Amino acid sequence: MTVGIDAVEIRTGKLRLDLAETFAPAQGEDPGKYTKGLGLYASSFPDVYEDIVTMGANAAHRLMDRKGLEPRDIGRIDVATESAFDNSKPVSTYIAGCLEQVYDGDFHHANKGERKFACISGTQSLDDAYNWIRAGRNRGRAALVIATDTALYARDDSGEATQGAGAVAMLLAEDPDLVELSPEQGYGSADETDFLKPQQQFPSVDGKRSMQVYLARMREAIMDYESVLGPIHPEDYVLIPFHTPFPGMVRRAAALGYRHATRDTEVEEKLAAEIGRQPRREEFDSDEAYREAAGEYTDDLTESDRYQEWYSRCVEPTLSISRQVGNWYTGSVHVARIGGLKVALENGENLAGGRMLVCSYGSGAQAEVHAETIQAGWAEEIAALDIDDQLEDRYDLTFEEYEQVHDVHNHDSDIGVSDVEQFTQPDAEFVFDGWGRMGERKYTYVG
Ligand code: HMG
Numbered sequence: 001m002t003v004g005i006d007a008v009e010i011r012t013g014k015l016r017l018d019l020a021e022t023f024a025p026a027q028g029e030d031p032g033k034y035t036k037g038l039g040l041y042a043s044s045f046p047d048v049y050e051d052i053v054t055m056g057a058n059a060a061h062r063l064m065d066r067k068g069l070e071p072r073d074i075g076r077i078d079v080a081t082e083s084a085f086d087n088s089k090p091v092s093t094y095i096a097g098c099l100e101q102v103y104d105g106d107f108h109h110a111n112k113g114e115r116k117f118a119c120i121s122g123t124q125s126l127d128d129a130y131n132w133i134r135a136g137r138n139r140g141r142a143a144l145v146i147a148t149d150t151a152l153y154a155r156d157d158s159g160e161a162t163q164g165a166g167a168v169a170m171l172l173a174e175d176p177d178l179v180e181l182s183p184e185q186g187y188g189s190a191d192e193t194d195f196l197k198p199q200q201q202f203p204s205v206d207g208k209r210s211m212q213v214y215l216a217r218m219r220e221a222i223m224d225y226e227s228v229l230g231p232i233h234p235e236d237y238v239l240i241p242f243h244t245p246f247p248g249m250v251r252r253a254a255a256l257g258y259r260h261a262t263r264d265t266e267v268e269e270k271l272a273a274e275i276g277r278q279p280r281r282e283e284f285d286s287d288e289a290y291r292e293a294a295g296e297y298t299d300d301l302t303e304s305d306r307y308q309e310w311y312s313r314c315v316e317p318t319l320s321i322s323r324q325v326g327n328w329y330t331g332s333v334h335v336a337r338i339g340g341l342k343v344a345l346e347n348g349e350n351l352a353g354g355r356m357l358v359c360s361y362g363s364g365a366q367a368e369v370h371a372e373t374i375q376a377g378w379a380e381e382i383a384a385l386d387i388d389d390q391l392e393d394r395y396d397l398t399f400e401e402y403e404q405v406h407d408v409h410n411h412d413s414d415i416g417v418s419d420v421e422q423f424t425q426p427d428a429e430f431v432f433d434g435w436g437r438m439g440e441r442k443y444t445y446v447g
Contacts, residue, residue, distance in 0.1 A: 003133045004176035004372065005126075006142065007067050010338055010387050011059035012325055013046040013150070013165035014424045016394035017402050023161065026399040034161055039247025039319065043163045043326035044394065045405050046150055047424050048417045049431040052083050052167070053091060053443060056148035057098035057430045059169035063144075064099070066384055067171065071103050075141030076111040078128055080121035080330040082197070083149045085411070085441065090114035094441065095146060098430045101445045118195065119243055120362025122147030122168070122330035129172035130181055142173035147330035150409055154202040162246045164326025168334040177377030179337075179356070186225025186369040188217035195363035201411045205363075211249060213365045218242075218253055221359070221367035222260060234261050238354035238374070239344070240314050241336035243361035244322040250336075253359070254315045255302050259294075267306070275300040317343035324391055333360045341374075341382045352376045395423040 017023055019040055020031035034040050056079060079092040092112035100106050115121040129143035148167035153159035194210040197203050226232055242250045262268050263278050279293035301307050318340035328335055337358060344351050356372045407415035426446040433444040
């Protein structure tokens with residue numbers, strides 16, 4: 001049985017903060033820190049009537065309409081988020097409630113839940129849906145998996161430049177049009193305290209350490225994957241989407257992955273004339289000396305034509321949307337998958353039958369690696385997305401407006417939704433509509 005992602009939709013928050021033009025001057029920083037160092041141009045934010053429910057429901061609505069689906073076709077709704085506003089009632093129930101406003105029928109038959117493990121819960125939700133279908137419990141129905149987040153940091157935290165907000169909706173089904181998921185997976189998982197939110201909205205984060213933990217867990221996941229399938233080779237994959245908190249992180253992860261995967265291969269031999277062979281631990285007296293030599297080799301490697309050609313073909317395209325929207329936490333690796341396929345479509349490439357290596361990560365911390373085979377219907381699916389229009393239509397915030405928006409979405413702030421005028425007009429979409437008598441959030445469809 002072939003199981004995978006049949007269709008995707010992506011919904012960005014409707015506001016945009018330009019990092020070079022607006023954020024950098026207000027922070028007294030050189031714009032190059034954001035555009036070149038982190039690799040980010042802009043962040044997306046929700047307008048005052050948007051949140052994780054509206055973004056998720058609007059993505060799911062467009063997906064269901066485009067695929068001609070009714071509620072009876074969906075057997076489960078899984079939501080991955082780390083921005084939930086309720087410790088009991090899952091976001092998936094709110095999203096189902098929204099969708100029931102616009103469809104005949106209901107989702108009473110559908111299993112709903114919410115997954116938490118930082119950013120990796122988006123991929124874990126895909127796993128849950130995949131396993132449900134492979135186990136034959138789906139009765140021919142598909143699963144709706146929605147990764148939705150408003151990724152805010154405290155003002156003046158070092159992570160502030162990497163914020164973002166948006167949702168990715170994915171339909172998991174038999175005989176998928178977009179990608180088939182491999183049953184093989186690799187994991188790297190450890191109890192880490194690099195990024196966490198202990199009963200608080202904004203993360204406590206040790207930014208530099210979080211980058212080291214990302215790389216360590218990703219390396220473990222690749223090695224675990226190799227223990228199942230044998231050594232991987234970078235040329236085996238047409239695209240390699242990584243979890244993308246910011247493109248500079250992926251730049252590092254890709255270099256380490258390439259170094260690992262080409263060790264003892266013909267690629268290492270071919271590169272040897274130019275940059276020497278990779279340092280081996282046994283050649284050094286201390287870990288520190290080895291690490292220094294490995295770092296120097298990695299710098300030389302990333303300067304080489306061979307590496308740069310591979311990176312610009314397999315990794316760079318996956319960053320195309322992320323650069324414009326920032327970190328969407330649970331949705332981030334799924335945005336990277338879409339970004340890579342979208343660039344390939346624009347370049348007229350035929351990727352059907354090609355394989356992607358999808359590298360997910362969540363702080364706390366866990367990495368997961370699996371492969372995906374691109375299906376014959378991929379180009380039609382990606383061509384149906386309207387993400388370019390959404391990005392283009394975003395309202396450009398001034399710095400003062402950004403400060404207001406941050407306050408509106410801050411659960412502890414005295415500034416409420418009604419204190420700030422909306423920046424855009426809702427158009428055929430779900431909007432946040434105030435609170436009900438038990439403190440629940442309420443939503444309406446604006447036609
Ligand atoms: P920082 O300390 O403000 O930035 O925060 P920096 O000083 O390290 O500068 C960043 C880069 O810009 C550096 O490049 C600078 O050299 C360069 P690098 O040396 O690293 O290659 N730079 C410039 N380049 C060109 N022109 C210039 C210039 N100035 C500086 N003028 C940090 C950086 C990532 C720590 C911060 O943004 C942060 O704390 N972010 C949040 C944590 C994060 O994203 N961690 C990533 C790994 S953990 C993860 O991915 C999980 C996560 O998604 C959460 C979850 O799973 O739920 C976050």
